[in-house]
Amino acid sequence: MRKLIICTFLTLDGVMQAPGGPDEDVHSGFEHGGWQKPVTDEEVGAAIAGWYEPSDAMLLGRKTYEIFASYWPTADPGNPFTDRMNSMHKYVASRTLTSLGWQNSTLLGGDVADAVRELKASEGGSINVVGSGDLAQTLMRHSLVDEYRLTIHPVIIGTGKRLFADGAIPTALEPVSVSTTKSGTVLAIYRPNGKPGYGSY
Template sequence: MGKLIVTAFTTLDGVMQAPGGPGEDVDEGFEHGGWQVPYTDQDFMRLMKDLFEHSADHLLLGRRTYDIFASYWPRITDENNPIAVKLNTMPKYVASRTRDSLDWHNSHLLKGEAAESVAVLKERLDGVIMTQGSSDLIRTLQRHDLVDGYRLIVNPVIIGTGKRLFAEGAAPTAWTLTESRATSTGVQYCAYERAGKPEYGSFLLDEEA
């Protein structure tokens, strides 16, 4: 059975919309696209290389992120670029209600409701199924309790508006921090694995009888 890992670039306030450039996602008039770029250094690139080379067997994308990736990565043909080589060759699964076909090499269309399709995919595949971007798809996966882990790349910036990684309706879940490290620009990488359901307690003092 596959393990579904959500990988996301976020700001300190949890925004994940358009990290890579101004025109990436302008839904609801978003004007802060490209907030990730100033924090991209050699440490960051090494982190990305490790994630894609050694921590992902399959890539799961929503339609919008697929379109962005498919218009960019096939044009990067340098065999010495490990991220491009991995993305261009690895199996890619795309949840979309509007596409009938996919052109990017080794891409497969998931038909029907996304939650049901991804649940079947997890049963069918072995290894790590990693998401990238795809905020709408991620919210669906969270509501249906399909996420097995998170790899968060948290940038030291607050945007204040935009699509956030965690929205109301996510299934309550406890998580264990399994790895963390920081880059020279202050980007914090945190890996979490699910640890069951939340436990609750109270700091209130017992009332006297």
């Protein structure tokens, strides 16, 4: 069974929208695009590179796929991520796309939860879900996520799409590893561990 991993950059208040640039995603009037660059460091990049090592595929929603497909095929070949992003297999969940131009891309058909279950049951390495906030919500609702790999950056921006939005399924998390970089970014890996417990003091 292949492992499905959500890999996401978050602000301290849980926003995942448009970390990479001002015009990346302005949905709902989002004005904070590019928030990650001033609050990241080399340790974050090294951690992300390590998180991709056991993975041989990405699962993307339409918006994230279109952003990546417009950038990575012509990105700087000196960037160590360029070859990795282009060579990895991309599975795309979309109800509107009919064809995919980026190399090694496959459009998932039918019900997305069923398609992802089938994908997880296939041969191969782990699958990283990158960005793709709406898709992530669907995967979490259907208990398809095996692991969260999160970079939680020291900035609060107050608005935007959140990974754990209102209506998220209550879930206990088992910490696999948690560390902090020199810039104050938390590098956290968690696995779902059933339902949360409750008590009182």
